[in-house]
Amino acid sequence: MSTAVAELDPSTENRNALSAGLARLDKSQKIKLGLGAFGLLAIAIALFFMGQQPDWKVLYSNLNDKDGGAIIAQLTTMNVPYKYTEGGGAIMVPSDKVHDTRLRLASQGLPKGSVNGFELMETNRFGMTQFQERLTFQRGLEGELTRSIQSLSSVQAARVHLALPNQNGFFREQQKPSASVLLTLHPGRTLDKAQIAGIVHLVASSVPEMNPKAVSVVDDAGTLLSVNPDGQAQGADLQKLQYTQQIEQLYTRRILDMIEPLVGVGNVKAQVSADVDFSLAESTSEQHRPNQGADNAVVRSQQTVEDGTPPQAKPAGVPGATTNQPPATGTAPVNGQAAPLGVASNGDKAGTMRKESVTNYEVDKTVRTVRESSGTVKRLTAAVVVNHRSITDPKSGKSITQAIPAEQIEQMTALVRETIGFNKERGDSVNVVNAVFNLAKPAEEVPVAWWKQAENMELLRSLAWPVGGLGVALLILMGLVRPSIKALKTPAKPAKPALAQLDAVLDETPERPGLPQPETSNEPTVEQLRLADAKRLALENPVAVANIVKGWVSGEQPA
Numbered sequence: 001m002s003t004a005v006a007e008l009d010p011s012t013e014n015r016n017a018l019s020a021g022l023a024r025l026d027k028s029q030k031i032k033l034g035l036g037a038f039g040l041l042a043i044a045i046a047l048f049f050m051g052q053q054p055d056w057k058v059l060y061s062n063l064n065d066k067d068g069g070a071i072i073a074q075l076t077t078m079n080v081p082y083k084y085t086e087g088g089g090a091i092m093v094p095s096d097k098v099h100d101t102r103l104r105l106a107s108q109g110l111p112k113g114s115v116n117g118f119e120l121m122e123t124n125r126f127g128m129t130q131f132q133e134r135l136t137f138q139r140g141l142e143g144e145l146t147r148s149i150q151s152l153s154s155v156q157a158a159r160v161h162l163a164l165p166n167q168n169g170f171f172r173e174q175q176k177p178s179a180s181v182l183l184t185l186h187p188g189r190t191l192d193k194a195q196i197a198g199i200v201h202l203v204a205s206s207v208p209e210m211n212p213k214a215v216s217v218v219d220d221a222g223t224l225l226s227v228n229p230d231g232q233a234q235g236a237d238l239q240k241l242q243y244t245q246q247i248e249q250l251y252t253r254r255i256l257d258m259i260e261p262l263v264g265v266g267n268v269k270a271q272v273s274a275d276v277d278f279s280l281a282e283s284t285s286e287q288h289r290p291n292q293g294a295d296n297a298v299v300r301s302q303q304t305v306e307d308g309t310p311p312q313a314k315p316a317g318v319p320g321a322t323t324n325q326p327p328a329t330g331t332a333p334v335n336g337q338a339a340p341l342g343v344a345s346n347g348d349k350a351g352t353m354r355k356e357s358v359t360n361y362e363v364d365k366t367v368r369t370v371r372e373s374s375g376t377v378k379r380l381t382a383a384v385v386v387n388h389r390s391i392t393d394p395k396s397g398k399s400i401t402q403a404i405p406a407e408q409i410e411q412m413t414a415l416v417r418e419t420i421g422f423n424k425e426r427g428d429s430v431n432v433v434n435a436v437f438n439l440a441k442p443a444e445e446v447p448v449a450w451w452k453q454a455e456n457m458e459l460l461r462s463l464a465w466p467v468g469g470l471g472v473a474l475l476i477l478m479g480l481v482r483p484s485i486k487a488l489k490t491p492a493k494p495a496k497p498a499l500a501q502l503d504a505v506l507d508e509t510p511e512r513p514g515l516p517q518p519e520t521s522n523e524p525t526v527e528q529l530r531l532a533d534a535k536r537l538a539l540e541n542p543v544a545v546a547n548i549v550k551g552w553v554s555g556e557q558p559a
Contacts, residue, residue, distance in 0.1 A: 025484065029484050032480045032481075032484050033481060033485075035476075036480030036481035036484065037481065039473070039480070040476055040477065040481065043473045046465075047470075055095040055096075056092040057098050058085075058091070058098075059071075059082070059092060059093045059098060060111060062089065063091070067110065068091065071105060071111060072091070074105060074108065074110060075091075075093070075101070078104065080093055080097055117143040117144040118140040118141075120136050120140045120143070121137065121140055134164075141162060142162055144206075145160040145181075145203055148202060149181065149183070152195070152199075153189075154191055155183055155184070155186075156185060156186045157184040158182065158183050159182040160179065160180075161179065161181075162178075162179050163178045163179065164177050164207070176211060177209060177214065179207065180216045181215065181218070182219075182220070184219075185219065185220070191225065196217055196226055199217055200212050200215045243276065243375060247274045248272045248273065251274070251420050252271065254419045254420065255272070255382065255419055258416070258419050259384065259386065259415065263386055267387040267389075268385070268386050269385045270384045272380060272381070272383075272420065273383075274380055274381075275377070275380075275381075276375055276377055276378065277378045278374045278375060280371075280374050281370075282371045283369070283370045283371075284367070284369045285366075285367070285370075286366070286367050286368075299359060299360070300360045300361060301360040302357075302360070303356075303358040305355070305356035306355045307354040307355075308353030309352050378426060379426055380421075380422075380429075381430075382416055382429070382431070383431050384416055384430070384432045384433070385433050385434075386404060386409070386433070386434050387401075387434075387435070387436065387437040388401035388434065388436045388437075389401070389402055389404055404434045409432055409434055412432050413432045417430050
């Protein structure tokens with residue numbers, strides 16, 4: 001009889017094996033396998049989305065609605081992803097685009113801030129009264145001034161209040177406008193006198209008919225920074241103190257620059273105290289000096305008065321008709337010398353004569369006005385301490401300290417005097433002392449644990465989710481999936497198929513452990529004869545033998 005061997009598909013065998021394995025699992029093993037597979041799938045999906053999600057950082061916070069809307073619109077135009085924090089207090093973008101986005105938004109003037117300028121005039125509605133129009137204009141002007149003041153590097157925030165009175169037709173009753181400016185400076189920054197004056201004139205120049213004296217500038221601590229109407233500033237004491245400190249720091253720096261190359265950096269300490277006179281003094285003197293001699297005299301005015309009667313001829317001779325005749329006309333030579341005044345001629349008596357002469361001379365006068373400037377240094381006091389010099393001991397080889405010789409101390413004192421411009425007449429003093437510095441050893445830096453370092457902590461945060469997810473996945477795999485898969489792969493102990501039993505029968509003599517070996521002889525035993533018959537039957541009629549074996553396996557009686 002011929003036999004036919006059927007070839008089986010491997011995929012079909014795998015499906016049959018998987019189905020048979022799942023069928024062998026009990027209910028609890030099936031539940032564990034399902035939960036494990038679902039957990040691994042969920043962790044894989046979570047890790048995938050976590051890897052795709054960018055790291056978000058704050059772009060801007062505490063924005064008003066107008067600036068927030070403008071920034072969101074611009075981010076949408078630039079195709080930059082964004083999201084809000086809880087409550088909408090900040091706008092967040094991916095960390096790798098924060099700086100680039102800020103620069104691009106700044107080039108477009110965003111965010112503009114909560115200060116509104118003249119753009120308020122663009123929203124005028126119909127039916128606005130004159131008062132509302134004036135109020136809108138005033139708010140716009142205040143906003144524009146606030147923006148200009150906030151552009152200063154030292155100013156963090158500013159508020160401007162304008163008082164613009166209504167003008168009427170009566171010139172004498174018109175009131176002048178005034179302004180108040182409140183400044184909030186950046187921490188550690190101040191405004192000097194020139195900057196404050198610039199803010200005052202900026203505000204005064206922006207409002208018509210405003211006097212700079214009507215502008216008050218106040219900082220966030222309530223200190224008046226501007227000049228009062230009387231021309232004196234309340235912050236003058238602070239400015240005087242700053243000026244004095246600048247002078248002291250200048251002289252201290254000069255001393256250190258001169259002495260440090262001689263003794264080394266850190267081996268000299270210097271302090272300078274300056275007595276500065278800030279008083280304003282003005283003196284006027286007028287001096288009169290007598291004239292020094294006739295040649296040096298200067299005639300200011302001269303007056304001469306002459307008064308008198310000329311001489312007349314009187315009658316002479318015997319009284320009579322002749323003497324009663326008027327005198328004849330006098331004759332005088334044309335080129336002759338005139339008779340002197342008051343001297344009678346031809347025997348006549350002289351007439352009366354009066355002469356006055358007044359001469360005024362200039363008196364020397366000197367008017368001198370002296371105005372002494374403020375900020376004059378009245379006295380300087382310098383104190384310098386120099387550390388002992390370090391030398392190496394030739395015997396022990398260790399470093400020891402030694403005092404500086406007195407001659408070198410005198411040289412340093414002379415250098416310090418020349419450096420500060422020593423003036424004995426105004427009472428300056430310089431004292432240079434040589435002493436040992438008690439320098440405290442700097443505290444040893446305790447090394448920070450590697451897991452506390454900022455870069456390592458950031459790395460640990462970035463690896464927390466992936467490592468945690470892999471750990472959970474490993475637990476699920478080892479605790480739920482692996483036992484189920486192991487049970488799935490472990491086959492049951494089925495009965496041997498008929499063909500396998502027949503092959504075993506056809507094979508050589510099977511080993512029977514524990515049974516005594518039969519005695520070898522040339523004649524076949526009964527068992528060998530039966531085995532030979534079985535082999536012959538299997539070879540001649542395998543189908544019948546297979547049915548017999550199948551009956552044995554199923555427990556049925558053979559036909």
